[in-house]
Amino acid sequence: MYTIDTRIKDQSFNALQVQKLVKTDALEILSISLAKGAVFPEHTSPTDAQLVVLQGSIVFHINKKDFELSTQEHFSFPKEVTHWVEAKEDSKFLIIR
Template sequence: MYKIDIDNSIAQQPFHDLQVAVVVKNPTMEILSISLARDSLFPKHISPKDAHLIVLEGSINFYIENQIINLTTQQHFSFSKEVEHWVEALDDSKFLIIR
């Protein structure tokens, strides 16, 4: 019988400033769960790989290449590796980074 493990860490991740949790990490993929309290920032950084961002809750502004992209619940955005970007939470927000 196949063993099934259910993980509730995303649902339990608190809204306190910036919280980053690794959900999955293997040689070919990484999934990060990010929670940002309202008015908190995920500071400027770059991704080592092309990435996908999926908003689970809330509303964020994603700043990249002199653009502001507003994303809300259940929206998806892709961005290229090695491009500086940062995120501002407009509400208590959770999103996944898949790379």
């Protein structure tokens, strides 16, 4: 009935890694890891989304602006706006949408 999921902790820093942790009709949670210097290429989100940095430091690029985020910081961004992410160091973050 209750389980502990270690996929976030076990997720490696090998370029870009994306794991879908939860997917329901109302919610999706993605765990993303980026090795230092790796890039999550340009894309859009189908819904408004929340990003929570669990570990490391990233730069979130959206609307020709750069937002530096680090451990325990949160960032909101709108649906259907092109964005991309680069890792300043080995990093893990969640996307909740």
